[in-house]
Amino acid sequence: MQQDNPLEPIRQQITALDQQLLQLFARRRELSIEVAQTKADAVSPVRDVDRESALLTRLVQQGRELGLDGQYVSRLFHTIIEDSVLRQQAWFQERINPTHPEQVKVAYLGAKGSYSHIAAYHYFERRDRKLVEMGLPNFDAIFTAVDEGQADYGILPVENTSSGAINEVFDLLQNTNLYIVGETTETIAHCLLLADDAKREQITTVFAHPQVHAQCSGYLSKQGWDQQYCASSAEAMTRASSEPNTAAIGSARGGSFYGLNVIEANLANQARNESRFIVVARKSISVPLQVPAKTTLLMATSQQAGALVDALLILKQLGLTMTKLESRPIHGNPWEEMFYLDIAANQESQTMQDALLQLRKITRFIKVLGCYPSDTILPTELAAPALADDPRLTGTAAVQTSAPLYSRQLKPENSQINLNNCQFGGQQLQVIAASNAAVTQAEVKIKEQGGHVLLTDSDDVATTLPTAKVISSETQLANINSHLQLLLIEAAQMANQQLLTQVGKQPRPVLLSRGYGASLQQWLDAAEVILQQGNQQVALLAQRHQDIVDFHDLAELQQLTHLPIVIEPGRADDSATTQANLAKAAASIGVSGVLVSLSEQRQPDDYAVFMKALYA
Numbered sequence: 001m002q003q004d005n006p007l008e009p010i011r012q013q014i015t016a017l018d019q020q021l022l023q024l025f026a027r028r029r030e031l032s033i034e035v036a037q038t039k040a041d042a043v044s045p046v047r048d049v050d051r052e053s054a055l056l057t058r059l060v061q062q063g064r065e066l067g068l069d070g071q072y073v074s075r076l077f078h079t080i081i082e083d084s085v086l087r088q089q090a091w092f093q094e095r096i097n098p099t100h101p102e103q104v105k106v107a108y109l110g111a112k113g114s115y116s117h118i119a120a121y122h123y124f125e126r127r128d129r130k131l132v133e134m135g136l137p138n139f140d141a142i143f144t145a146v147d148e149g150q151a152d153y154g155i156l157p158v159e160n161t162s163s164g165a166i167n168e169v170f171d172l173l174q175n176t177n178l179y180i181v182g183e184t185t186e187t188i189a190h191c192l193l194l195a196d197d198a199k200r201e202q203i204t205t206v207f208a209h210p211q212v213h214a215q216c217s218g219y220l221s222k223q224g225w226d227q228q229y230c231a232s233s234a235e236a237m238t239r240a241s242s243e244p245n246t247a248a249i250g251s252a253r254g255g256s257f258y259g260l261n262v263i264e265a266n267l268a269n270q271a272r273n274e275s276r277f278i279v280v281a282r283k284s285i286s287v288p289l290q291v292p293a294k295t296t297l298l299m300a301t302s303q304q305a306g307a308l309v310d311a312l313l314i315l316k317q318l319g320l321t322m323t324k325l326e327s328r329p330i331h332g333n334p335w336e337e338m339f340y341l342d343i344a345a346n347q348e349s350q351t352m353q354d355a356l357l358q359l360r361k362i363t364r365f366i367k368v369l370g371c372y373p374s375d376t377i378l379p380t381e382l383a384a385p386a387l388a389d390d391p392r393l394t395g396t397a398a399v400q401t402s403a404p405l406y407s408r409q410l411k412p413e414n415s416q417i418n419l420n421n422c423q424f425g426g427q428q429l430q431v432i433a434a435s436n437a438a439v440t441q442a443e444v445k446i447k448e449q450g451g452h453v454l455l456t457d458s459d460d461v462a463t464t465l466p467t468a469k470v471i472s473s474e475t476q477l478a479n480i481n482s483h484l485q486l487l488l489i490e491a492a493q494m495a496n497q498q499l500l501t502q503v504g505k506q507p508r509p510v511l512l513s514r515g516y517g518a519s520l521q522q523w524l525d526a527a528e529v530i531l532q533q534g535n536q537q538v539a540l541l542a543q544r545h546q547d548i549v550d551f552h553d554l555a556e557l558q559q560l561t562h563l564p565i566v567i568e569p570g571r572a573d574d575s576a577t578t579q580a581n582l583a584k585a586a587a588s589i590g591v592s593g594v595l596v597s598l599s600e601q602r603q604p605d606d607y608a609v610f611m612k613a614l615y616a
């Protein structure tokens, strides 16, 4: 009989107390949101370490009087305060980005019970959002589902304390249209999970995601089981629940979805096993200044020695803290690296705007992948005076730069584009020679008579000259040769927003022609589309189809933009000498390049005449 069990009355009292504790926690949470509402009016930060310190000191003291250990009390209240801070942050977030519906569709890796699923659950629960779950088989599918609007958000793991960065996700971020709008860190407790009727001694095979295998390699190497990789922890658990003599590695919570029991816990190599996840969406968000924010940048520096150090020095000089630096190879550009930087600052703060402005000047590619609330809540240590000043709060007033990226207003000095040893935007006029002949034949001629870049339709890469090619479609862009250095967008494509957007994601310089009948503003707006995507290496090409190159336009353009300007001088029937004179005149008002035909078949050799007249 239950009444005979002496434990029962005591347990009932514990249950009743726990129930009261829960009600108190819930009430505390409500008060925390009331505090946030008050802070919104006063524009004070969420985090108040002085208050936390005073509160913890008092609680530890009072706890001691009640016989409670100080560590125990501070640990408990750190969890409570962390929840309070994260809730307030979520409340502020919602206040300035109020578009979210009550339920959100979230794409994550694997099925119910996967680590990504649990991270998604925690993240959106904190935001009072009901989760419509969309488990997908791979990371690529998650990006596509959000991009195409089938899901509102995607949640993706980016790093783990034992196995490091998740490269596949970083690689997909290189080409995405999505923005990072949030992050969350999950403590991952890997357990050995077995079906009800299974026995540990009979295990022959263990299923886990490759990252999980890596994180538990120490434990697994001692077991002598066959280790099989699965696309997700959920798949591993599904298999362990149906295949005899097998086990899975997963979380206790995940295992419960599949009727699996925890046989051993804490299998990871590192005692502290945490994974950081990012949340991606189609629209970027603003982060309120009350909330500590992170800004993630994607950046390619020039290939000169020390280029990365120069970029990092800018951050240092502005007092910005970089919390992460990852590098990944650039797709199609062997030995070139794309850098991912997490900076503890709000994108809209003046300091971050200054940093972006300076970084744009020295990078070949730069894009803000997102600015989002930082979910890392460091515990307030007791009696540490340094904590009175929370360095993660930038606290500066919001500044939105409205000047376009192409404008002189934003960047007074000329931009420069480097291709091997030639430099558009520098002192010397650069010559791009267009040729239909075989690449080797054209190369010989350019080397004999002068010139810097070869514009060719050929995919032959056997040349030491930088090569340029006309790109007319996204398909063509997707298949370009990795040696190609300069992309030329012709007049007919100037208004092709999709092509411009894709070209903007390239780490290669772009020469953008003015569209037929397009105004200077429309031309610059097209350049802006490319720049906004991250590609900072854009030059403008005034082509011959504008009848003759209009010097009035060129002079005006010089004032409006810092982008290098290249011209195709004169009409086709202008003599080589006339074209050279036009090129020289253009150079005198700051034009940095000229596009001419190599005209292999002509007699006399127009190219030779042109080059001679140019340097006469």
Ligand SMILES: O=C(O)C(=O)C[C@]1(C(=O)O)C=C[C@@H](O)C=C1
Pocket (backbone or CB within 6 Å): 032, 035, 036, 046, 047, 048, 049, 051, 052, 055, 080, 081, 084, 085, 088
């Ligand atoms: O008192 C405040 O200002 C709060 O925001 C509440 C609270 C808490 O939960 O106790 C939360 C965050 C602050 O860092 C300090 C305390």
